[in-house]
Structures are given as C-alpha cells and as structure tokens.
Amino acid sequence: MIIGLDVGGTHSDAVLFDSRGLVRDIKVPTNPDNLYETLLTAFDLLMEGQRPEDVKRLVLSTTLATNMVVQNTLPPVAMIVSGGPGIDPEHFRVGDHYYVVRGALDHGGREIEPLDEQQIKAVGEQIRAAGLPYVGVVTKFSVRNPEHELRLAELLAPYVERVFMGHPLSGVLSFPRRIATTFLNAAVYPVHRDFFTAVQESLAQKGIVVPIRILKPDGGNMNMATSLDYPAQTILSGPSASVMGAIAYARADESCLVLDIGGTTTDMAIILDGVPVLASGGIEIGPYKTLIRALQTRSIGIGGDSVVRVRDSQISIGPDRLGRAMAYGGPLPTPTDAFCVLGLADGGDRSRSVQGLTPLAAALQLSVEEIAELIFTTACREILTAARNMVSDINSRPVYTVHEMHEGIQIQPDRMLVLGGPASQFAERLTTLFPGEVMPVPHWQVANAIGCALARTTCEVTVYADTARQVVTAQGEGYHQNIPASFDLGNIREIALELVRKKALARGANPEFVQTEVVEEAQFNMVRGFYTVGKNIRVRAQVKPGLIHGYDPQTETLNRSDL
The missing domain is CATH 3.40.50 (Rossmann fold)
Known part of the structure; x- marks a missing residue:
C-alpha cells in the first residue's frame, strides 16, 4: 500500500492506494500548533481496518513553509x-x-x-x-x-x-x-523540523515502519531525514504536489494552467504537452529569487479562508489567514463566507457569514448578496491576473520542462485544471472569466495528496572531481576513487549518471523505467602561480520526476506487483 499525505495550512489531506487503486481518502483540519495531533488523526482515519505492515511507501508534502513565505511570517534568523x-x-x-x-x-x-x-x-x-x-x-x-x-x-x-x-x-x-x-x-528549518518530528511520532504511534519521503519542488521526492539539511527544498513541495495531482489529466497536445485553491493560498503552475514547466534558474517565491530547482509555480495569498477587508473603498482579500471562515466559527469574514451567503457551500452557519459581511456591505453601500458576489469575482480575477503574470514571465525566456528546453515557444493556456477544497465553486465562476475549458480534476479535494502518493521515487547524487589530486568523490554515497589527470567533464558526467542509476535501483526503482539526467554541472581550472594544475569538476544527476509506472488515470487503478 502507498500513503500520500499533504499537510496544508488549513487542511491536511491523505490518501491510501493499493493494487486496486484509491482505497480511501480523508481530509482533517490542520492544527499548526499541534501537528502531532493533526497527523495522528489523519492516520487513524486513513488506516482504519488496514494492516500497518502492508504500507510499503509513504510520501509527504506540505505547504506550511510556503505559507510562511507568502504571508511574510518567517522567524528571524x-x-x-x-x-x-x-x-x-x-x-x-x-x-x-x-x-x-x-x-x-x-x-x-x-x-x-x-x-x-x-x-x-x-x-x-x-x-x-x-x-x-x-x-x-x-x-x-x-x-x-x-x-x-x-x-x-x-x-x-x-x-x-x-x-x-x-x-x-x-x-x-x-x-x-x-x-x-x-x-x-x-x-524554515524550525517548522520543517517540527513537521518531521510530528510525522515520526505519529507513525510510531500507529505502528507504521516505513522510510519517510517528502516531495521535492521539482515533482520528485527525497528521503525526509536528508531534507533536514535542505529545508528550503520543502518550501514548494505543496505546489509540486498540486501539479503531480493534475498531471495525469493533462492532455499531451495542450497547455494547461493548474490552480490549487486552498484555505490559505492559491498555487498555480503550467503543464505543457503533458509535462510540467520548470523554473530554469531557480524558483522565485515572494521577494526571494532562489537556486531551488523546482516546477515553475506561483503562490499567492488568496484562499477560501483568506481575510476579506475593505480598503480605500475596494475589496481586499488576504494575504493573511486568521482562522476558519466565520460560518465555521472563525473571527473574520472570508471568501468561504461569501460562498455560504450565495448558497454555494455545504454546511456552515449562514447567519454568521451574513453577520461578517454586513459591515463590508455597508462600507460599499451594497447588499450582503452583492458584496458576496463582489468578493467571489474579485478573488477569481486576482487569481487569473497572477496566472497571466506567471505565464508572461515564463514566455519572457526559454521554456524548460522536465524533459527538454523549448526555444522561442509562447505558452497560451487553453485549459484549466482546478483542485483544492473550493475547486468546484471556483471552477464554475472561472468558466465565465477564462477563455478555455475549466475542469475540476477528479477527487479535487485530495488531488494534491494523490499527486504525492503517485510521484516517482527519485534520488540524486553529486560528484566532485579534483584532477590535480586525481580523485573523484560522491558525498553521502561512500564513493571515492582515483582517476587519471586527463579526466574531463564528460567522464565525470558518466560516473554521476551511473551512480544515480545504481542508487535508484537499490531503492526499488523499476529498471525498465529509470530515466536519469544531469541537472547541474560546472568546471573550472585550478591555477597555481601562472600555471593550470588541474580542474575542479562538479556534476549533479538525478532520476527524472514523474508519476510511478503502472497508474492508469482512466480506470484509477495501480498495476504494481510490488505493493
């Protein structure tokens, strides 16, 4: 069995797969102050009637760090x-x-x-x-x-x-x-460390003994213990889960805009010809331009539970979230309250939503129903504006996907795939504002957890060579060999690709479907006095991200003999 778990700022979603396909999916509220309790509740519901020893694979993603960056709540360092x-x-x-x-x-x-x-x-x-x-x-x-x-x-x-x-x-x-x-x-290290600890403790409580992996921002996954040294890699694991959850439903001959609308943020990405678009030089999030290799995503502080205010006679949504919608006991009005007023939400106390929206309506001299419509439309328009800006940024430079570089192509999304808790409500309204087809993906409420579960197990190795000392090493791989002084970048590239393939096979990868690639390489001459004495060469290689072999999105079955 496979578990996929996505921990968001508002809800945590979990799915359980076996050889028949999706067995169970659950959604529980996230308590950031007690992640252990959140995760234990999720595992209790997910594993009811199941044998813990049958779980062979667990992949996690989280938007906790992403939300901290977007909402500008990073701790001081x-x-x-x-x-x-x-x-x-x-x-x-x-x-x-x-x-x-x-x-x-x-x-x-x-x-x-x-x-x-x-x-x-x-x-x-x-x-x-x-x-x-x-x-x-x-x-x-x-x-x-x-x-x-x-x-x-x-x-x-x-x-x-x-x-x-x-x-x-x-x-x-x-x-x-x-x-x-x-x-x-x-x-982001403190929140990631606390998340890791909570996962370990909750799994131990349930008797699940399995290596824990976390989704990387490029759609692959890595050992979670290793991620403690690179916690920034988790900043965009949540958005990459969204892409992996939608990719099975993207057609090979079209450009898709993916929107994951959560309670705190909306994450967006582009799939081109069935393949995710990568951020070529490193992802940008908030004010930060980074070296994190990631799918090209953008996160904005608009979600179902974002705070709605009136500022300068205009509706303002987010970027902060200060609890649940008023309909569910929260302190301030949100887009979810607008849904309740318009009769688009299941459950909730509509009278509390009316109470919350009334002062906003009075400030703009509108009825409660009119302010609810305005909030809904404003949220949709701001999401689409952010998406257009993202597409424009992508088109301003060569387009890179997981498979190749596309020189001179101009992306124009003709289809929109929507997932997340309020996906059905937003998809209906976005249909009136977007020129192409708008479709909520199957199981939209937990599609990010599905993307997590089905993401290919990947790994990477980094190889360093010093031709002056005539030695090549791979940190963390126990690899140390002597080499001729004549070795060049091509020789080291071959070593890196062979090492990453062996590592993938040792972790259970299907040898017929291991696709390796070099994701980073550099070399420079080492000079002593006025003479070149050798080269310093670095190559990083990985298994290409993607969905695990054997999943059929049409029948939602998982044909894998190793489960």
Whole structure:
C-alpha cells in the first residue's frame, strides 16, 4: 500500500492506494500548533481496518513553509556574508540581522583577503544576544572553494544551534540567489523540523515502519531525514504536489494552467504537452529569487479562508489567514463566507457569514448578496491576473520542462485544471472569466495528496572531481576513487549518471523505467602561480520526476506487483 499525505495550512489531506487503486481518502483540519495531533488523526482515519505492515511507501508534502513565505511570517534568523571582486553584498540584504564580514576569495577560489576571525566572533556574540538560534553563511565564490564558509561555520558553532552554509545548495555562480536560498534554509528549518518530528511520532504511534519521503519542488521526492539539511527544498513541495495531482489529466497536445485553491493560498503552475514547466534558474517565491530547482509555480495569498477587508473603498482579500471562515466559527469574514451567503457551500452557519459581511456591505453601500458576489469575482480575477503574470514571465525566456528546453515557444493556456477544497465553486465562476475549458480534476479535494502518493521515487547524487589530486568523490554515497589527470567533464558526467542509476535501483526503482539526467554541472581550472594544475569538476544527476509506472488515470487503478 502507498500513503500520500499533504499537510496544508488549513487542511491536511491523505490518501491510501493499493493494487486496486484509491482505497480511501480523508481530509482533517490542520492544527499548526499541534501537528502531532493533526497527523495522528489523519492516520487513524486513513488506516482504519488496514494492516500497518502492508504500507510499503509513504510520501509527504506540505505547504506550511510556503505559507510562511507568502504571508511574510518567517522567524528571524541571522545571515553572515563575505564578498569578493564585484558588487557589494549589502545590495543583497535579506532579513533584519544581516552582517557583511571581511574576507574574500577570487573567482578561481583563491584567497585574496583572510577572514577576520575576531570580527566574526564579535558578530557571533551579537547573534547570541539577539536570541537567534540559526544562521546562514555565504561567501561569494564558495562553490569554487568552500574553505571560508566551513571556517565561518566552525567559528559560529558556539553561538548558535545550527549553521546553514551556501556552497552545498548549488554549483551555479549566483551570489544573490545563494544568499536568498541560504536565508530561507535557516528560516524554515524550525517548522520543517517540527513537521518531521510530528510525522515520526505519529507513525510510531500507529505502528507504521516505513522510510519517510517528502516531495521535492521539482515533482520528485527525497528521503525526509536528508531534507533536514535542505529545508528550503520543502518550501514548494505543496505546489509540486498540486501539479503531480493534475498531471495525469493533462492532455499531451495542450497547455494547461493548474490552480490549487486552498484555505490559505492559491498555487498555480503550467503543464505543457503533458509535462510540467520548470523554473530554469531557480524558483522565485515572494521577494526571494532562489537556486531551488523546482516546477515553475506561483503562490499567492488568496484562499477560501483568506481575510476579506475593505480598503480605500475596494475589496481586499488576504494575504493573511486568521482562522476558519466565520460560518465555521472563525473571527473574520472570508471568501468561504461569501460562498455560504450565495448558497454555494455545504454546511456552515449562514447567519454568521451574513453577520461578517454586513459591515463590508455597508462600507460599499451594497447588499450582503452583492458584496458576496463582489468578493467571489474579485478573488477569481486576482487569481487569473497572477496566472497571466506567471505565464508572461515564463514566455519572457526559454521554456524548460522536465524533459527538454523549448526555444522561442509562447505558452497560451487553453485549459484549466482546478483542485483544492473550493475547486468546484471556483471552477464554475472561472468558466465565465477564462477563455478555455475549466475542469475540476477528479477527487479535487485530495488531488494534491494523490499527486504525492503517485510521484516517482527519485534520488540524486553529486560528484566532485579534483584532477590535480586525481580523485573523484560522491558525498553521502561512500564513493571515492582515483582517476587519471586527463579526466574531463564528460567522464565525470558518466560516473554521476551511473551512480544515480545504481542508487535508484537499490531503492526499488523499476529498471525498465529509470530515466536519469544531469541537472547541474560546472568546471573550472585550478591555477597555481601562472600555471593550470588541474580542474575542479562538479556534476549533479538525478532520476527524472514523474508519476510511478503502472497508474492508469482512466480506470484509477495501480498495476504494481510490488505493493
């Protein structure tokens, strides 16, 4: 059996598959202050009458970190940055505790200014006095030589609980994006750690012993224990679950806009010819441009439970969510209350929704029904505006998908796939505003959890080579071999692809359906004096994301002998 679980800011959705297909799906309210209780409730309902030992695979996704970024509720963390030749690091400031320290490497990774260790210790004292437990450290050319970052981490260890370094995140030379990504790594770590702990404890309570995997933002998944070192990778696991939940219903000859409308946010993405579109240089979320390899998604703070206000004689929706809709006991009016007033919601206390919308209606001199219509239409128009802006951004550069790059193509979505709790209500209204076909996907209320469950088990390896020392290593893989000094990028690429294939097979991948790819590579000459002494080469390879082999969306069956 397979479990897929998506933990959102408003609801948590879970599904159970066996060889017959979807066996059970459930939806429970998320309590961010007690995730253990939330998850235990979900597993209790999902596993009723089932044997825990039959569960062979568990894949999770979460929008908790995404919601923190979108709603601008990230906890404070410290950032320490050192520069080098070029633009002053002050131009890339993030957060309220940002320190630029002395010390620099050049573009070849050679030290041109040593770290000022006394200055760094003094900064460490300031960070400790501010009560900040986590710090990110980034040096400009750390992907060419990580020694300064490693030393910064050593010096800061006595002052904080954990240090996050920039050089393991990517081999790409993008100083501003590495700073933003490292900052997010440190900022979302607490919520991700608490989520991981809650999952472990709730599974142990239910007697489910199975490796835990979490969906990556590119639609694959990774070991959840490993994700603690890269918590920023979970920021967009929720939106990628939405895409994977819709991809089975996208046609091979069309461009689809995917909308996952939740209680807190709306996540959107593009599927081109049945394949998700990737963010080529790294995803952008909120004000942050990152190096996170991800499906091209956009999250906005509009959902069924977003707070509705009147500002400057206009309806304002979100980006904050301060509880459930008033119809269900919440404190402030929301789009869900507009649905209740219009008779579009199942359950809820319509009188409370009327009570909440009445002051807004009075402020705009409208009836309660008219303000409800205005709220509904405004939400739809703002979602479509954000979607159009996303499409425009994609079309402004070469389009990358999981499979290939499309030069010169212009995407114009002609179909919309909608999922999430209020999908049916929004789909009906969006039909009047969108020129193409609008369709709620099957099981729209839990489609993101289905996408989680059916996402292909992927893995990746990163291989480093130093031809001057004549050695190649793969961190975390126990791989260490001597190589000839003549080895080049092509040789290292072959090693990386072979290692990632072996790793995938060891994790149970079907050997007939393992598709590998290089997702990142870089090399540069190492110079001593006036002579090139060798090359430093880095290659990262992975199994291509996608749905597991054997799932038929037409019959909703799962033909897999290993379940």
